Amino acid sequence: MIDYRLYLVTARYDYSDEQFLDIVENACQSGVTLVQLREKTGTTKDIFRLAKAVKKITDRYDIPLIIDDRVDICLAVDAAGVHIGYDELPVDLVRKLLGPDKLLGVSAKSVERAIEAQKQGADYLGVGAIFPTTTKVKTYRTSMETLKEIISYVDIPVVAIGGIKTHNVKQFSGINIAGVAVVSEIMQADDIAETVAQLKDY
Numbered sequence: 001m002i003d004y005r006l007y008l009v010t011a012r013y014d015y016s017d018e019q020f021l022d023i024v025e026n027a028c029q030s031g032v033t034l035v036q037l038r039e040k041t042g043t044t045k046d047i048f049r050l051a052k053a054v055k056k057i058t059d060r061y062d063i064p065l066i067i068d069d070r071v072d073i074c075l076a077v078d079a080a081g082v083h084i085g086y087d088e089l090p091v092d093l094v095r096k097l098l099g100p101d102k103l104l105g106v107s108a109k110s111v112e113r114a115i116e117a118q119k120q121g122a123d124y125l126g127v128g129a130i131f132p133t134t135t136k137v138k139t140y141r142t143s144m145e146t147l148k149e150i151i152s153y154v155d156i157p158v159v160a161i162g163g164i165k166t167h168n169v170k171q172f173s174g175i176n177i178a179g180v181a182v183v184s185e186i187m188q189a190d191d192i193a194e195t196v197a198q199l200k201d202y
Contacts, residue, residue: 002064002103003033004124004159004179006200010037011183017050024054027186028061030196033179036083038068051077066105071097081105083126095121109142114150122156126181129162144175151176166198173202
């Protein structure tokens with residue numbers, strides 16, 4: 001069983017590789033349950049090298065590593081799976097490329113997309129942005145009502161994402177999400193252990 005409760009999505013900001021890996025290690029040590037490596041720039045070789053380094057850390061803490069978008073990198077480092085957005089390959093094709101044993105996460109902002117993704121082989125959904133976020137330049141909000149509706153229509157785990165902070169995470173109390181996905185609140189935290197503890201308390 002995969003524990004989606006606190007899903008860290010990485011961002012590089014201006015960190016050196018060493019700083020970045022230290023943050024990932026600290027987050028794993030502090031209790032994140034899943035890590036997604038999201039690298040939007042850099043050569044394939046650079047991303048492969050970084051993915052190998054991150055996987056060493058996640059393996060040490062027995063935490064699954066998900067690779068954003070890149071099926072090739074996922075297979076090359078034997079990560080647990082891939083997460084794809086709207087502008088990637090079709091869900092059923094990614095499932096075919098990954099095979100049956102890797103995790104496939106899919107971004108969904110509508111009930112239609114969620115149902116289609118489940119039919120085509122998604123293992124879980126990332127739904128958002130629930131709150132305003134500056135992590136991605138183009139962000140379209142997803143209401144709590146849509147989040148609840150998606151949960152009611154699918155049988156696979158749903159993870160909420162987008163602008164989730166320690167001060168708003170309790171808004172998910174009573175909603176049947178599998179977990180929350182967090183970027184800046186952990187990647188830029190002054191005290192990662194304390195932040196992780198607060199984010200898990202919803």
